[in-house]
Amino acid sequence: MEDQWLPRNPAPVRQAVYGATDNQVIGSFGGLGYRDGAVYLFDQSKPEVVVLSPDSLLPVHRFGRRGEGPGEFWGIARPFPLGRYVDFRFLSAGSSGVAVYDGTGIELFDLAGVFERRYLEGVPSSRVFGFRYVGLSEPDGRVLFAVDKPGDGGAPERHLETWAFDIGNEPTATSRPRRLWELPLTHPPTTQRGVVVPRLQARPLWAVWGRCVVATDGAGDDLRVFNIDTGVVVSHRLPDWPLPEAGENDSGGRFQALPGSGAAPTARIRWEDLVVDPGAAWVRQWSSDADGPARVAIVDLRDGGVRDVKVPAFPRTFGDAGVYFAVEQGTLTESYIVRYSVSR
Numbered sequence: 001m002e003d004q005w006l007p008r009n010p011a012p013v014r015q016a017v018y019g020a021t022d023n024q025v026i027g028s029f030g031g032l033g034y035r036d037g038a039v040y041l042f043d044q045s046k047p048e049v050v051v052l053s054p055d056s057l058l059p060v061h062r063f064g065r066r067g068e069g070p071g072e073f074w075g076i077a078r079p080f081p082l083g084r085y086v087d088f089r090f091l092s093a094g095s096s097g098v099a100v101y102d103g104t105g106i107e108l109f110d111l112a113g114v115f116e117r118r119y120l121e122g123v124p125s126s127r128v129f130g131f132r133y134v135g136l137s138e139p140d141g142r143v144l145f146a147v148d149k150p151g152d153g154g155a156p157e158r159h160l161e162t163w164a165f166d167i168g169n170e171p172t173a174t175s176r177p178r179r180l181w182e183l184p185l186t187h188p189p190t191t192q193r194g195v196v197v198p199r200l201q202a203r204p205l206w207a208v209w210g211r212c213v214v215a216t217d218g219a220g221d222d223l224r225v226f227n228i229d230t231g232v233v234v235s236h237r238l239p240d241w242p243l244p245e246a247g248e249n250d251s252g253g254r255f256q257a258l259p260g261s262g263a264a265p266t267a268r269i270r271w272e273d274l275v276v277d278p279g280a281a282w283v284r285q286w287s288s289d290a291d292g293p294a295r296v297a298i299v300d301l302r303d304g305g306v307r308d309v310k311v312p313a314f315p316r317t318f319g320d321a322g323v324y325f326a327v328e329q330g331t332l333t334e335s336y337i338v339r340y341s342v343s344r
Helices: none
Strands: 013-018 029-035 038-043 048-052 059-063 091-094 097-101 105-109 115-120 130-136 143-150 158-164 178-184 205-209 212-216 222-227 233-237 271-276 280-285 294-300 306-311 315-318 323-329 335-341
Touching (some): 029 315, 029 323, 038 091, 091 130, 105 143, 130 205, 143 212, 158 212, 178 212, 178 222, 205 271, 205 280, 212 271, 271 315
Antiparallel strands (some): 029 038, 038 048, 091 097, 097 105, 130 143, 143 158, 158 178, 205 212, 212 222, 222 233, 280 294, 294 306, 315 323, 323 335
16 A cells, blocks of 8 residues: 555654643643644643644644533543553544543534533543543544443453444433444453553554544454444454564553552553554554654555554644654653654
8 A cells, every 4th residue: 555645664854842841831641633724732630722833833722621611621531551651532623623531521612612512421430441532523523432341240341332422412411422332352460459450461542534433452463443334343454563572661560550460461462552544544563662663554444455664753643744743752741742744
């Protein structure tokens, strides 16, 4: 396959950064999106959405604040690490507006930041499992979200569930979503004291592509594409690349807030990140070097063709042709938004 805008050996150039100065500190990264010449950043620590210029990454507008009124964020759902990862997608931008998950529900704004409606997600959440992603289908703007949900009893079960709010129903405080699809996941190790999440435990990855949902369990060989209209699921084969060996700091740790230690993962992480551009899914292979170049399988979602590329930073969202935006981690919880440009 050959992307229209991506050369065979891409060399993205770092052009602009947001978050590196005192007046731009991102307290808790919660999501990034792009639409119609604007970059939308959700900072959960304030909480607010910062609208950035796609060229300079300078702030041009802000909306949302803590509170319980229309357009205010009721609860705060700060990302917690599963191993070294803090990747949660609590913001999605599309033609219908900007959807933001605030810990208790989903707020929908238009692209100018004007509040439109609030959806309550109505699905239980916990420290280990719970709400992970929010998305907007195109072109209808249906609000979708994904929940990492364990079973209700018996043998440990776990699924990544995709839910949606039906269009045409006026959303109120009692609006309820409906479940569309579930992807089986492997349950982490359990002990008498609770659930243990080793650093190398696979985690689900999820994205919205048009009127489809794209997902992987993070460990298997398949990328699943679920069609919202037909309910049909198509599987595309991910490449059989040798899995890098774990370093000393990768295999011995666990989720800090959970009991137990030294457990082996029940499903070894293989795929670390997922994002979609207009025609393909970018799937990042796990690497022990979190700051090194990202090896990426670009999967054509129409025919399953795969390209193998390396980029200095994995895309978080795509701008106009030849531009993408990444999130780079500093020390501790520091995050930076970086604009990259790719030229032929």
